[in-house]
Amino acid sequence: MFLGLFLYLAPFGVDAQVTEKFDKSTVIIQDPRVDSLVLIHRKAMEMNLAHEEHDGIVGYRIQIFFDSGNNSKSRAIWVKDQFDSRYSQTSSYIIFGEPYYRIRVGDFRTKLEAEAFLKRIARRYPNAFVIRDKIKFPKLLKN
Numbered sequence: 320m321f322l323g324l325f326l327y328l329a330p331f332g333v334d335a336q337v338t339e340k341f342d343k344s345t346v347i348i349q350d351p352r353v354d355s356l357v358l359i360h361r362k363a364m365e366m367n368l369a370h371e372e373h374d375g376i377v378g379y380r381i382q383i384f385f386d387s388g389n390n391s392k393s394r395a396i397w398v399k400d401q402f403d404s405r406y407s408q409t410s411s412y413i414i415f416g417e418p419y420y421r422i423r424v425g426d427f428r429t430k431l432e433a434e435a436f437l438k439r440i441a442r443r444y445p446n447a448f449v450i451r452d453k454i455k456f457p458k459l460l461k462n
Contacts, residue, residue, distance in 0.1 A: 378454035379433035380412075383444040384422035395420035405443070409436070410455070426454040 384398045395413050399422050402411050414421045427433035433449045440447060
């Protein structure tokens with residue numbers, strides 16, 4: 320969408336009217352319409368993300384636990400708590416799909432990232448494996 324708007328406005332010419340100085344050696348000269356295009360793009364993305372079908376992206380997680388039967392929920396909670404105390408920087412999730420409780424960890428965008436983390440935890444979780452799953456959106460840095 321952003322590219323389409325850019326291509327639409329490109330033939331009208333570029334008037335370098337906005338000048339910003341960040342320090343003595345950097346000067347940015349840009350057309351004022353660039354800011355309006357960025358604002359339109361941000362609003363469009365916010366509208367897209369508000370829909371339920373955009374609650375994540377396809378990525379990878381590592382399944383470290385699954386169990387069914389009596390006390391499976393309490394064992395899943397215990398495993399999750401143990402994982403969270405050792406690897407506090409990595410997200411963990413309890414997922415229930417009858418009859419199993421599963422613990423999946425991480426929000427990895429690539430299989431390579433997931434496999435690298437799997438190597439780190441393989442001693443503690445020898446039956447763990449990488450699985451394709453819907454993951455949360457990566458956190459973006461604010462300007």
